[in-house]
Amino acid sequence: MAAQKSTLLRNGLIVTMDNHERLLRGDILIENGVLTQLGQVDKKNATTIIDCSNLILLPGFIQTHTHLCQTLFRGQADDLQLLPWLQQKIWPMEASHDAETMRISARLGIAEMLKSGTTTIQDMGSTHHYDEIFEEARQTGIRINGGKCMMDFAETVPDYLLEDGKSSLQESERLIKTWHGTENNRLRYSMAPRFAVSCTTHLLAESAAMARQYGCNLHTHASENRDEIALIEKRENSRNIDFLHKYGFTGEDTTLVHCVWLNEHEKDTLHDTHTSVAHCPASNL
Ligand SMILES: [Zn+2]
Structure with missing residues (x-):
């Protein structure tokens, strides 16, 4: 023994x-x-x-929204609005990751958080290499609720990160079966469509259904930026939160990240459905 x-x-x-x-x-x-x-x-x-x-x-701190895949990008994309920040900087850099750089990025980000007292995180990855994030979480001992990012809307997502919706769901399911609930439930999966702009309604609805099938959380960005909201209003004829609510992205198992620009009706929807909001002031001030 x-x-x-x-x-x-x-x-x-x-x-x-x-x-x-x-x-x-x-x-x-x-x-x-x-x-x-x-x-x-x-x-x-x-x-x-x-x-x-x-x-x-004191108990460990909980960080409710991280991108371990972006640790190495700091200082590379400051002072841009959300959509150009993604299109010009973050998406090309995410796409340049291979498995090894993803592991290094995750290891560094986790080390910084553990050193400053954060022991639990909710993380959103890029479209690929989420096994590497889980493997680093497994080895370092941090508690993680994380998942690969999902993006299948061809008009808004660049080719190098665009996924076929069916493949994205299959990969998410594979990751769930591999990691969800492992290490005595320290590693948990969350379904993570990036934001409404980058997803078809099919992907949103199916990922919400898959989360509930496997008892995973839902984690997506919402209403961070006025251009993002205008894009959804034009495309879907709906306020962003109403749109997400329609496709299952509200409830106690759901975290919506940012939620800076909500009208009163949208705030009521989040309140009434007990949906969690992760504000990230450093990103938006
Ligand atoms: Zn984010």
Whole structure:
């Protein structure tokens, strides 16, 4: 039997985040990666004992929207509006990834987050190489809810990232069967059409259905930019959130990212359907 590894964090100020938001001074014992005791812990033979008298102990941070595939692109595409930012910079750079650069990008992004206390992320990939992201998450120990990005609308997506809708769904299903719920449920899949602009109604509807079939989350960008909203209004004769709602992208299992430009009706829809919103102020201010 493998030797038990234990770490005793001694005498820290513990931010419990319980229902009463209590702050306690005490110890935390971690055994084989699992937090097993909290309070006054008598474990003199712990493998590692850390004096936390001058430290604050708190649960890991949760980052609700990341793109591990873009870590290497920082500083390359600043000060552009959303659609030219994607078309001129981000999409060509995403398309240039191979499996090795994707792994490096993921490893660096995960290392930065773990170092700053983030232990759980919700991530959207590019159209390819999502196995590499999961493999890096598996090895580093971060908790991830992630999925490949999906894009099948030919008029708005460049050829080098354009997918056939059926293939995109098949690849998503393969990734679900490979990774979803593995590592004691630390790795979970989420269906991630990039945004309404880049997807056919067929892809949106089928990806929502697939998420519910397998118990995955839904994760997409929405209403970040006025040009994006105008494009959907022209193409679909619908407000963006109404459009996403029609094709299944609302509910407790759904995260809509940005949601900067909503009208009151759209806000009510998100409220009434218990849809989560991930605001990203640094992207939009
Ligand atoms: Zn994003």
